[in-house]
Amino acid sequence: MEDIFQETDLFEGLSTDQRDKIIKKGFHQVLKPKSILFQQGDPAERFYMVNTGRLKLTKLNEQGKEVIMRYIGAGELTAAITSLKDWEYPLTAESVEDTEVTGWDKAGVLNMIETYPKIAINLLNIVLTRIDDIQHRYLELSTERVEQRVARTLLRLMRSAGLKKTEGILIDLPLSRQNIADFSGTTLFTVSRTLSAWEKKGWIKSGREKITITAPHSLVLFSENA
């Protein structure tokens, strides 16, 4: 087994051996791009960790409007809520590229916590960090204007999926205008207009489902002061 788990938080403080033992007990799954791992509303069986690839986590409201909660990559968790209670999945997880995940059901989680209490602490840490993050996003959504939020969205994606190229930093994901809108809390049209403007300013270069940030610093400034 390779060392992609090294950097994760869940197994912090555990030996490589212990980690591997836990992973071996997990339920492994390989996903082609655009596969649904689980669907919002289904009875939640497992919580998952991404090994390689990337998942898009979306949430629908009753009227069918969609919001992207986040994109997660190697080492990140989702549906942690199912680790303890009998819930329905609160959102839908879909792969955006070839992706491998490991999942554990409730019994598995309780078992690993009993065997390695440190896991509970690690989980707590991860989950508390998520709260902080989403509260911050809530504040942004509530107080900032659309353009500012779009800027923040691009920067977030850049940090989590950025790939250095000669022209700038490529967001290494198939990313449509609609995706950006769903992530920023706005519409396809407004995103398109905004990106056009930034392209004219030379801050980004964009193609079909593809964005390269050429002037990250300008975007950062804009996202903080606009």
Added chain:
Amino acid sequence: MEDIFQETDLFEGLSTDQRDKIIKKGFHQVLKPKSILFQQGDPAERFYMVNTGRLKLTKLNEQGKEVIMRYIGAGELTAAITSLKDWEYPLTAESVEDTEVTGWDKAGVLNMIETYPKIAINLLNIVLTRIDDIQHRYLELSTERVEQRVARTLLRLMRSAGLKKTEGILIDLPLSRQNIADFSGTTLFTVSRTLSAWEKKGWIKSGREKITITAPHSLVLFSENA
């Protein structure tokens, strides 16, 4: 010690004795109305549980715009994030009425988790439930219109601070139009207009910093279908 802790989740599975022992180790504090318990940005020392009374949890952005994240009452926790890592308080906690809280610092938390591992599980449960809640709120903020969000805000407050009266259910909190706006992600003016309209329809009765919901069912319908 009275039995206000009976219904809390943090001590679930523990005996009354064990619970009291933990509480005795905590740092007790009594707050007059409108006192600051802790301020966003300050180094986080303790996490708190409300014994009696109520706290308003607010978050400011860089431009000084304020959002109310939630109101919490007996048995509920805040600043749980400080229980494990060295952070700054991510928000400000202010009492809205006479309030008593108990706090524990990092060492205290680690100690109680080691002594009673069940506490870690309980904490995890609480925190996971919070994530679910705030993700849902994020979805609402992102997809719903102002009036709908105001309706949901009133209903939330009704459920957590409602007091049955002959005319309806009184929200038992000093609650200004501005507060509702900060909680719903809108402005004082829009809230005022909205409440006026609902008062004409007979759904609510309102006074200065005081709201009674006379037709909860209409509000629920409105919040779900509007």
Added chain:
DNA sequence: ATCTTTGTTTGCGATAGCGCAAAGACAGCC
């Protein structure tokens, strides 16, 4: 009882952002 402060209402104009429509661009496919 009067003055001051703080909260509320409402009219009115301004505007950010929405959302349709129609055209253009790109990728994949037979």
Added chain:
DNA sequence: GGCTGTCTTTGCGCTATCGCAAACAAAGAT
């Protein structure tokens, strides 16, 4: 190498919501 389907762009009108101003109302202070 043309065809089809999906994604993107942009003009344009629309409307939900904002935010000022000014008047009003209630509570607290002297």
